[in-house]
Amino acid sequence: MTKAASVVQGALTRFLMERSKPLILTVFRQRQVLSVEGDPALYGIRNGDFGSVLELVRNLLVGVDAERLTVWPLVDIGNRRHTSILWVPDKPNDHIIVTDAEMCGEELTERQQAANELALANVEKSKTIRELKAVRDELQAKSAALNEIHKFQRRLIDTLSHDLRTPLTSISGYAALLEPHLAENPVTMRALSAIQRNATYLKNLAENLLHLAAADNGSAPLLAHPFALEQLAEDVESIIRPMADGKRLRLNVDWQSTVQKMPVFDDLRLRQILLNLVSNAVRYTREGKVDVELRYDGDQLTLRVTDTGIGIASEYQDTIFEPLNRGAQQGCEGAGLGLSIVKQLVEQMGGTIALQSAVGVGTRIQIVLPERAAALEPAAARAEPSLRVQSERVIIVDDDPDVAEMLVWSLHEIGYMPQLIHDPSVLLARVAAQPPGLIIIDVDLGVRSGLAVTQELRLRGYTGSIIVFSGANNTNTRQAAKAAGADAFLAKPLDMPKFLAWMKRLLPGA
Amino acid sequence: MSEARKICLLGDFAVGKSSLVARFVRNTFSDKYLTTVGVKVDSKEVRLTDRAVKLVVWDLAGKAELDSLNKTYIRGAHGLMLVVDGTREASLRAALYLWMQSQKQLAQVPVVLMINKLDMIDRWEVSSADIARLSESVPTFRTSALSGEGVEAAFTTLAQRVTERP
Structure with a gap:
């Protein structure tokens, strides 16, 4: 070895010894420490108690050839302190060299801990995203299923309503044709009156159901055009009259216009509103009368229906216009659709509804509808x-x-x-x-x-x-x-x- | 003195290897996650029906594949404990991959599979069907380091198997 090489080797040895702080134990049969070089305290060994190190080395040697030099890097010797351990067989005695890997281990631990925590957070994030997607998919599927059910219900209502109309044409038509032939027989006239009354009710119900189905489809636009107020009054009266007569109620239908021009509204919708209001009034009036007033002043149309019926208790007056709400008239017939449809239509037409009612006295419903030129569509x-x-x-x-x-x-x-x-x-x-x-x-x-x-x-x-x-x-x-x-x-x-x-x-x- | 057998715990990071060792050796549990760097070696004597065996348990740093350091550590192992986090399906694939890689390092050694975190079973991704299929080829245990359920049985089974070999 040259002098230079010798100097380098010496320097390197000193450097490595300083960095690795070796503890060198010479041992007999892995159980008895014969000599110690280095500072045992650096590795947590106090008072010459080498038992834990010897136990660790014996464990490390399980499964390996103890006659061969073996190195175990980065061994945690407790409290997350890392060492490298060398087994150097040298019969009759052997050597254990423990070196400090703390600098390396500490850095590695920090890096590994951070990386693993990040990876765990990513796993959780991915899992959460997957779960959210699953929830979203489930909600979408449920929404689609509900839509299908809704569509089916609309089709069902639509079909039923249409199918009701054809036989109702026969019932109403034949009843009207029979009337002059049975006028002299009070018993058959009462029966005929009942047929006409119920046909009217069914016809109204079919119209209401159709309206609901169409409203759900968003396909029920208003179609305003000039119409004769008198004609509307006559139509409503002719339809409701048999019902009122059947119950021996007085039905007065009165119309008045203070201007020369014809009102411009969707008359089909007006007819639907009036039929619902008036048929309700007749249905819930046992005796007395039902008054229907139509007033047009050139700017707005006022519809007023007043009855001497059973009335609506105050606790029900706020909910009476909600669909399928029959709380106010328990035990009475009716599907509970009419007033909710009236409310929908009035709102659609930009109008207002006012209700006055007292139990046992009667009910007055007044609707005011503004005439809106903008809503006009081709009358043709x-x-x-x-x-x-x-x-x-x-x-x-x-x-x-x-x-x-x-x-x-x-x-x-x-x-x-x-x-x-x-x-x-x-x-x-x-x-x-x-x-x-x-x-x-x-x-x-x-x-x-x-x-x-x-x-x-x-x-x-x-x-x-x-x-x-x-x-x-x-x-x-x-x-x-x-x-x-x-x-x-x-x-x-x-x-x-x-x-x-x-x-x-x-x-x-x- | 009982005979000693070296077993190594392999598995992805944070599957609960160190917690299982703590439960098995010291009967303790901490829910604080501390990553293992390098290896930590513990031992415990296990009493079998006809003998006692000292299990030297090597708790290796969690990795999805066998790196050079872990290859060094598993040398001479008598058995392997594969650990899976039941709530992470990916950790099952990692464990199976580690098993496959270890077979290049070791002769055929007994293996036991632990599907850990049984206490979080409502969040498990590893399916019962997969576990049933795996059980046909490797002893498989559902374990919880938190409650200790299945831990003793898994280690005892591996102890039994490793002592059956010369």
């Missing part, structure tokens, strides 16, 4: 043009035998001999051979839409009048009927007095 959409009847021949096209027979009977009553056709293709052939003055056609013909047949008739050059009627009393169907070439649209169930009035007016020879 629901205009009912006059019929251009060119001859007195009338054809009825309907595949529902009850409704068809009822229409035929109705027209017989006013002197017509209408032809009844179930098959649209037969209709086209008949019209080609001899055009009638008027065709009354149902939209839903089963095999083919009445609207398509109407359009084809017009395309083939038929110029007579066509009345389309349908259970779907909505703007779309009305507009589709007009677009197809119909002259008038009537909703099911047919209002028979109104229908017959139409016929008499349009067919003067009747």
Whole structure:
């Protein structure tokens, strides 16, 4: 070894000895310490008690060849103090060298602790995100399921309401036709009155359900146009009168306009509001009267319905306009939809409702509706043009035998001999051979839409009048009927007095 | 003097290896997480039906794979204790990977699997089906260092197995 090499080796040895602070034990059979070099206190060894170090080394030697030099780096000897331990066999005695790894171990511990804590936090974060996503997915799935249920309910209500209308047309129509024939028999007249009253109730219920279904769809826009206040009053009276008469109640319907112009509102909605209010008043009045007032001053329309009925207790007056709320009239009939629909419609029309009621005295509901020019839409959409009847021949096209027979009977009553056709293709052939003055056609013909047949008739050059009627009393169907070439649209169930009035007016020879 | 057997605890970080050793050797538990650096060696005598065995337990720093330091430590081990955190499915994959890697270092040695943190079973990600499948190939214990449930049984089983080998 050169002198330089010797100097370097010496310096390196001194450096390493200072850094590693070795404790060198010479031991006999791993159990007896023969000599010690270094400071045992640096490794927590006090009073020459080397038992724990010898125990540790014996444990470290388990499973390894004690005849070979072995190194165990970064061994925790307690209290998170780290050492490196060397086993140096040297028969008959052996050596244990313990060196300080604290600088390395301390730094490593800190780094590892921080890294592991960060990783654990990330694991928790990921888990939380996964859980939140799962909750979100679950909520979305539940929301979708609820939407499906909601859609199904709407379709169900819609279908039921439509399906109610067709048989109600037959019931109301036949009842109206029977009336003059049974007028002399009080017993059958009472029965007929009950039929008419219940048909009116069902018809109102069907309208309300349809309104609910349409409102849920957001497809019930207001359609304002000028209308005759007198006509509205007459319509409501004619519908409710049988109910009132059946209960021996006095029904007074009064209208008044202080201006010359016609009011501009959605008259279908007004009719729905009034029918709900007045039928409710009749339903919950046992004796006395129901007064209906319609007032128009050019800016607003006031509807007032006053009854001498059972009244509404004050604790129910705040909730009476909530859906399905029948608390105020326990034990009485009714689905509990009417007043909630009235409230919806009044709010939609920008109006206000005021309720005054006393139990045992009666109830007054007043509605004030502002006329809003901005809400105006083309009135033509629901205009009912006059019929251009060119001859007195009338054809009825309907595949529902009850409704068809009822229409035929109705027209017989006013002197017509209408032809009844179930098959649209037969209709086209008949019209080609001899055009009638008027065709009354149902939209839903089963095999083919009445609207398509109407359009084809017009395309083939038929110029007579066509009345389309349908259970779907909505703007779309009305507009589709007009677009197809119909002259008038009537909703099911047919209002028979109104229908017959139409016929008499349009067919003067009747 | 009872015979001594070296067993090593392998598993990802923070699965509870040191806590299981503390429960087994000293019957203590601390919920403070302190990472292990390098190795800590403890021992405990286990009484089996026909003999006693001194288990020398090497608690290795938690890693998802076997690094050079841990390869040094497991040399000469008679058995392995694989530790999994039941609330972290990834720690099961780590344990199985460590087992696979250790087989290159060691001859076939007995292995026991501990699915730890049974006290947090409502948050477990490791499924019962997976545990049942693993049980078919390796003795598997659901353990809690917190309550001690399953700990003694797992160590005793490994002690039994490692003493059955020459």
